[in-house]
Amino acid sequence: MKIAVLPGDGIGPEIIAQARLVLDRLGESFEIEEAPVGGAGYEAHGHPLPPETLALAKSADAILFGSVGDFKYDTLPRELRPEQAILGLRKHLALFANLRPAICYPELTAASSLKAEIVSGLDILIVRELNGDVYFGSPKGIRTASDGLFPGSREGFDTMRYSEPEVRRIGQVAFTAARKRGKKVCSVDKSNVLETSQLWREVMIDLGKSYPDVELSHMYVDNAAMQLVKAPKAFDVVVTGNLFGDILSDEAAMLTGSIGMLPSASLDVNNKGLYEPSHGSAPDIAGKGIANPLATILSAAMMLRYSLGMEEQAQRIERAVQSVLATGLRTADIYTAGTTKVGTVEMGLAVLKALG
Ligand code: IPM
Ligand code: MG
Numbered sequence: 001m002k003i004a005v006l007p008g009d010g011i012g013p014e015i016i017a018q019a020r021l022v023l024d025r026l027g028e029s030f031e032i033e034e035a036p037v038g039g040a041g042y043e044a045h046g047h048p049l050p051p052e053t054l055a056l057a058k059s060a061d062a063i064l065f066g067s068v069g070d071f072k073y074d075t076l077p078r079e080l081r082p083e084q085a086i087l088g089l090r091k092h093l094a095l096f097a098n099l100r101p102a103i104c105y106p107e108l109t110a111a112s113s114l115k116a117e118i119v120s121g122l123d124i125l126i127v128r129e130l131n132g133d134v135y136f137g138s139p140k141g142i143r144t145a146s147d148g149l150f151p152g153s154r155e156g157f158d159t160m161r162y163s164e165p166e167v168r169r170i171g172q173v174a175f176t177a178a179r180k181r182g183k184k185v186c187s188v189d190k191s192n193v194l195e196t197s198q199l200w201r202e203v204m205i206d207l208g209k210s211y212p213d214v215e216l217s218h219m220y221v222d223n224a225a226m227q228l229v230k231a232p233k234a235f236d237v238v239v240t241g242n243l244f245g246d247i248l249s250d251e252a253a254m255l256t257g258s259i260g261m262l263p264s265a266s267l268d269v270n271n272k273g274l275y276e277p278s279h280g281s282a283p284d285i286a287g288k289g290i291a292n293p294l295a296t297i298l299s300a301a302m303m304l305r306y307s308l309g310m311e312e313q314a315q316r317i318e319r320a321v322q323s324v325l326a327t328g329l330r331t332a333d334i335y336t337a338g339t340t341k342v343g344t345v346e347m348g349l350a351v352l353k354a355l356g
Contacts, residue, residue: 001028001029001030001031001061001062001308002030002031002032002033002059002060002061003023003030003031003032003033003060003061003062003063003064003303004033004034004035004056004057004059004060004062004063004064005020005032005033005034005035005063005064006034006035006036006037006053006057006063006064006065006066006085007034007036007037007040007066008036008037008038008039008040008065008066008067008068008082008085008281009038009039009040009066009067009068009069009070009082009281009283009286010067010068010069010070010280010281010282010283010286011066011067011281011282011283011285011286011291011344012038012040012066012067012068012281013066014286014287014289014291014293014344015066015067015277015291015292015293015295015296015344016064016066016296017348018293018296018297018344018345018347018348018351019064019293019296019297019299019300020032021348021352022297022300022317022320022348022351022352022355023300025352025355026313026316026317026355028310028313033056033060035050035052035053035056035057036050036053037049037050037053037065037068037085037089038067038068038069038082038083038085038086038281039068039069039070039072039073039082040068041053041082041085042073042076042080042082047080048068048080048081048082048083048084048085048088049084049085049088049089049092053085054088054089054092057089057092057093057274058092058093061272061307061308062272062273062274062275062303062307062308063089063093063273063274063275064275064276064296064299064300064303065086065089065274065275065276065299066276066277066281066296067276067277067279067280067281067282068082068083068085068086068281069081069082069083069280069281069283070082070281070283070286071283082281086276087135087136089274090130090131090266090274091131091136093268093272093274094131094268094269095130095131095266095267095268095273095274096129096130096131096132096166096169096170096267096268096269097127097129097130097169097170097173097265097266097267097268098126098127098128098129098130098245098249098264098265098266098267099125099126099127099173099177099264099265099266099267099302099306100125100126100127100128100245100249100252100253100262100264100278101123101124101125101126101262101263101264102122102123102124102125102126102232102249102252102253102255102256102262103122103123103124103256103261103262104119104120104121104122104123104255104256104257105256105257105261105322105325106120106121107325107326108256108257108258108261108325108334109257110257110336111257111258111333111334111335111336112255112256112257113254113255113257114229114232114255118231118232118233119232119233119255119256119257121233122232122233122255122256123181123182124232124235124236124237124238124252125177125181125236125237125238126237126238126240126245126248126249126252127170127173127174127177127237127238127239127240127245128240128241128242128245128246128248128249129162129166129167129170129239129240129241129242129245130242130245130266131166131242132161132162132163132166132241132242133160133161133162133196133241133242133243134158134159134160134242134243135242135243136242137158137159137160137161138159139157139159140157140158140159141156141157142154142155142156142157143155143157160194160196160243161196162196162199162200162241164199164203167199167200167203167204168203168207169269170239171185171187171203171204171207171239172207173239173267174187174237174238174239175207175208175210175211175214177237178211178214178236178237179211179213179214181236181237182236182237183213183214183215183236184214184215184217184235184236184237185204185208185211185214185215185216185217185236185237185238185239186216186217186218186219186224186235186236186237186238186239187200187201187204187216187217187218187219187238187239187240188218188219188220188221188224188238188239188240188244188248189201189218189219189220189221189240189241189244190220190221190222190244191218191220192220196241197241200241201218204216204218204239205218221240221244221247221248224238224240224244224248225247225248225251228248228251228252228255229251229255232252232255238252249264249278250278253278253279257334258292258333258334259278259279259295259333260277260279260291260292260294260295260331260333260334261292261294261295261298261334262277262278262279262295262298263275263276263277263278263295263296263298263299263301263302264276264277264278264299264302265299265302265303265306267306267307271306271307272307273302273303273306273307275299275300275302275303275307276296276299277295277296277298277299278295279295289343289344289345290331290332290343290344291331291333291344292331292332292333292334292344292347293331293344293347293348293351294321294331294347294351297317297321297348297351298317298318298321300317301313301314301315301317301318301321302314304317316355317351317355319354320351320354320355321351321354323354324347324350324351324354327350328340329342329346329347329350330342331343331344331347
């Protein structure tokens with residue numbers, strides 16, 4: 001099994017280092033190769049997604065990704081910014097299905113900004129479409145307006161679009177996942193305003209007929225944003241487009257107390273995938289040794305489960321993480337009074353120890 005490891009920027013290298021130690025500890029014979037990506041790719045090869053890095057990612061069975069981005073690249077032209085690395089990988093590898101679990105660990109309930117009774121036991125899966133929508137829809141650009149309210153002025157434009165097969169395949173991922181969980185899918189759209197969403201909803205309703213054992217509901221995105229903070233436990237699987245999913249998955253992640261705990265998977269049709277923590281590169285704390293490595297370690301567990309067919313090893317890691325939390329060790333992002341604050345390396349070591 002070949003794993004491409006792309007640490008990236010900010011806290012990426014620190015948290016990836018801990019996940020690599022965890023993978024080593026499993027005693028499997030992985031072939032692991034690292035390559036620079038994001039700002040690190042730009043520094044090394046003049047591009048956020050250097051051809052060598054893309055080739056490695058294509059040749060691997062799975063990709064473990066840290067995070068990309070730093071303020072210092074904010075002034076670069078868009079095509080050279082670190083974010084293009086992750087967008088490019090999603091596009092070039094056809095990673096269309098983004099699974100973002102939002103789980104509130106009982107030990108961390110106090111770290112949530114919501115009341116304990118609202119979030120304790122929370123277990124939502126956000127299934128976000130990742131290859132389409134306004135992110136990738138053409139045409140897009142900045143031009144001189146020929147019509148509209150201010151003809152002759154500069155205008156920016158992007159295109160929201162989804163084809164039926166695109167909606168269908170992400171819907172299938174959501175329904176299939178729901179079958180193995182709480183058997184509920186909530187499809188989030190804005191079909192009261194957007195044509196794209198109108199089609200989205202029609203396709204989801206049609207698809208739902210093939211999954212009579214799964215309860216399908218629909219929600220407008222604004223209401224979904226509200227319900228997520230009001231009664232998040234009412235959700236099981238949420239399926240939505242690229243842009244709405246970007247926003248709602250950050251919101252859902254924060255409900256759990258720390259985005260530093262949440263892994264994610266981005267899969268293609270064959271379950272080849274890219275695995276990354278749901279949080280970003282956090283350049284403000286990079287190099288300080290205080291970042292939480294658990295989301296990356298849990299991403300490695302997801303990788304074992306979905307792309308490498310090693311369910312047992314995945315569970316081993318997840319149990320180890322849970323037992324470390326039970327002992328009261330916390331990185332700064334999930335620290336609450338009465339627990340023990342540790343740094344990135346100590347947290348990683350604790351997981352290794354729990355793995356035995
Ligand atoms: C995410 C991130 C990316 C996105 C950025 C870095 C392009 O916010 O993975 O959610 O918008 O998809
Ligand atoms: Mg995002």
